Amino acid sequence: VQLQASGGGLVQAGGSLRLSCAASDRTFSDHGMGWFRQAPEKVREFVAAINYSGGSTDYADSVKGRFTISRDNTKNAVYLQMNSLKPEDTAVYFCAASRWRYRNIPSAIAGRYEHWGQGTQVTVSS
Numbered sequence: 001v002q003l004q005a006s007g008g009g010l011v012q013a014g015g016s017l018r019l020s021c022a023a024s025d026r027t028f029s030d031h032g033m034g035w036f037r038q039a040p041e042k043v044r045e046f047v048a049a050i051n052y053s054g055g056s057t058d059y060a061d062s063v064k065g066r067f068t069i070s071r072d073n074t075k076n077a078v079y080l081q082m083n084s085l086k087p088e089d090t091a092v093y094f095c096a097a098s099r100w101r102y103r104n105i106p107s108a109i110a111g112r113y114e115h116w117g118q119g120t121q122v123t124v125s126s
Contacts, residue, residue, distance in 0.1 A: 001025040001115045005095045008120030011085055015124070019080040021095030021117055029053075029073040032098035032106060034113055035080045037091035037122075047093070048080060049106035058106035063089075085124045092119040 002024040011017055019035070034049040048069040049058045057069055066085075071078040078095060096113035107113075 001027060001031065001097045003095050003097060003115055003117035005093065005117040005120040008093060008122045010123045010125065013085060013087055013124055013126050015085050016083045017085065017122060019082065019093055019120060021078045023076040023097065028076040030100055030103055032103045033071060033078040034096045034098065034107065035069060035093060036096060036110060037093045039091040044110060046108035049108060050078065051106050052103040056106050058108060087124050087126045090122060090124050092121050094119045
């Protein structure tokens with residue numbers, strides 16, 4: 001599965017962005033999906049995940065109540081709606097598709113993902 005993330009940009013604190021991740025393959029619906037982010041000089045961290053059907057989600061504590069992950073299997077796409085953005089949300093955001101065996105459980109573990117997109121930059125100004 002090839003993944004293409006988009007929707008990043010520059011936004012003021014308190015603003016919103018919606019990231020999209022398009023998959024190239026009809027097997028998209030067989031994969032759990034996740035969003036991770038990496039800020040300069042920091043390790044990649046988990047943001048949100050959704051299982052293959054869209055019926056189960058998980059979020060990092062730092063984004064709970066502000067970010068929403070969703071997917072549309074008819075469009076082979078996963079989304080991340082980001083509201084009430086903060087400067088500390090500034091990072092490159094990556095989407096990822098899980099290994100088949102982990103498709104039913106939203107996972108925060110990067111090693112459970114086998115396909116990664118190229119990333120999209122999100123910059124939040126104060």
